Amino acid sequence: MNKKVFDRKRKDFRQFRDYDYYDQSKGKYFLMPFNFHRINKNREVLINEIGDFIFAPVGTYETIVKRELSKEKHPELYQDLVSNHFISEEIYSPNIDLIATRFRTKKLFLDRFTSLHIFVISLRCEHTCAYCQVSRVTQNKEKYDMSLVSIDKGIEFMMKSPNPNVTMEFQGGEALLAFDNIKYAIKKAQEFAPIYGKSINYVICTNLALINEEILEYCKINQVLISTSLDGPKYVHDKNRNKPNCSSYDLTIRGIELSREILGHDKVSALMTTSSHSLNYPVEIVNEYFEQGFSGIFLRNISPYGFALRTEKNRYETEVFLHFYKKALNRIIQINKEGHFFTEDFSKIILTKILTPFNIPYVDLQSPAGLINGVVVFNYDGAVYATDESRMLAEQKDFSFRLGHLLENKYEEIIYGLKSRRIAQVWTNESLAGCSECAFRVYCGADPVHNWATQGDMYGYRPSSAFCNKNMEVIRYLLTLMDSDDETRDILESWIK
Ligand code: SF4
Structure with a gap:
């Protein structure tokens, strides 16, 4: 390349400055690794590698990085930065071991490995929900139930997890259509648990249409929790969750009441899914959960996978969901201001990451990602998937995240196989552009399945990623709320106590 062309091209790029500019020994302090985000036009937040944060006026980051901060002129900020490990007065911070311990604590979930084992006990269902995330088949097709031999192998697999505390979750279709198989599975798992030193939590995910006293008495004796779906008030729930010839909402509410009566109030949880129809009712949905006696709600957007997006009406932009989310969150904060404890559970997970040294092992917000590290799914046909979302892709003949088969592959072949290793190359957000x-980053996670499903490659491209756009805006909004006034900050902090 001739010199003229080279010089012209150089001007088009940002260039490194002279060595002097980067020479830290000239400053009065040394920079530790941290980054910043402008949360609104006046304020920015500085966040370090272990999640400590400091709110500051716009421009503070630049002042610090240029080493123009002075102990004399900015005594309070200077002290905050030193004590929170943003800058150090010595070239090697004396707190480096403490920081390493804090970092290890954030990644502690890796120590124990897979906890959640989802058994898709049957694909059969008696509902025909508008956004159903998997294909469903009618009640009569027995061949869509998980076989006893697959159940045995799934339990064997679960016992091999290094995690002493595992969760065995039964999903469908409608799981209660195969209740006899659930009883078989729990009995088997109970026999194996003491041999392998496992403590097992049992959860049945059900729409509650088939629940009765006999089933609940069984759940009580065997300490089985119930997780159900409630999308909001009757006019929202019934539109989203269609059950031919009757009201799904009425059955769900009756089922919640009966379950609470027999199992206890806190043994029944509910999840909502935000359909396009739900987007019009953020306040009403929150009010429904509050009035039904729940202590919180998890505001979930529709998954961009599987059958859910077959119909155009189930598609909506991330911005539209975020608008809904903020309206609902503001209503929740209002309920707290009126003197009631009521949480938004996605925010609660992020707030735990922001405000404590710990990291809630929530599959969708982990790095390394929650798939395989936190969850594996055994489909009704014995196939093993990395996550529940992966099997939704498989229902549309995309087997990219099918790790193996219970009857054909050993635990090691599935967990340490080629597919798992390929996924592992892109499951850490610390190494993603x-x-x-x-x-x-420290409050967020990585999701190769989402990247694959929405962008066509596991690595993903952040600027147009719905996963990124949603998480970034929710985190920014929560930080803005925390920075806005003491009452709101106290409310948000109270959710994690
Ligand atoms: S996904 Fe987006 S918000 Fe999350 S760490 Fe990556 S760039 Fe940040």
Whole structure:
């Protein structure tokens, strides 16, 4: 390349400055690794590698990085930065071991490995929900139930997890259509648990249409929790969750009441899914959960996978969901201001990451990602998937995240196989372009399945990623709320106590 062309091209790029500019020994303090995000036009937040944060006026980051901060002129900020490990007065921070311990604590979930084992006990269902995330088949097709031999192998697999505390979750279709198989599975797991030193939590995910006293008495004796779906008030729930010839809402509410009566109030949880129809009712949906006696709600957007998006009406933009989310969150904060404890559970997970040294093992917000590390799914036909979302892709003949088969592969072949290793190359947000320099990285996660399903490759491209756009805006909004006034900050902090 001739010199003229080279010089012209150089001007088009940002260039490294002279060595002097980067020479830290000239400053009065040394920079530790941290990043920043402008949360609104006046304020920015500085966040370090272990999730400590400091709110500051816009421009503070630049002042610090240029080493123009002075102990005399900014005594309070200077002290905050030293004590929170953003800057150090010595070239090697004396707190480096403490920081390493804090970092290990954030990644502690890796120590124990897979906890959640989902058994898709049957694909049969008696509902015909508008957004159903998997294909469903009619009640009569027995061949869509998990076989006893697959159940045995799934339990064997679960016993091999290094985690002493595992959760065995039964999903469908409608899981209660195969209640005899659930009883078989729980009995088997109970026999194996003491041999392998496992403590097992049992959860049945059900729409509650088939629940009765006999089933609940069984759940009580065997300490089985119930997880159900409630999408909001009757006019929202019944539109989303269609049950031919009757009201799904009425059955769900009756089922929640009966379950609470027999199992106890806190043994029944509910999840909502935000359909396009739900988007019009953020306040009403929150009010429904509050009035039904729940202590919180998890505001979930529709998954961009599987049958859910077959119909155009189930598609909506991330911005539209975020608008819904903020309206609902503001209503929840209002309920707290009126003197009631009521949480938004997605925010609660992020707030735990922001405000404590710990990291809630929530599959969708982990790095390394929650798939395989936190969850595996055994489909009704014995196939093993990395996550529930992976099997939704498989229902549309995309087997990219099918790790193996219970009857054909050993535990080691599935967990350490080629597919798992390929996924592992892109499941850490610390090493993904866009995420690696993002200030919110420590509060966020990585999701190769989402990247694959929405962008066509597991690595993903952050600027147009719905996963990124949603998480970044929710985290920014929560930080803005925390920075806005003491009453709101106290409310948000009370959710994690
Ligand atoms: S996904 Fe987006 S918000 Fe999350 S760490 Fe990556 S760049 Fe940041």
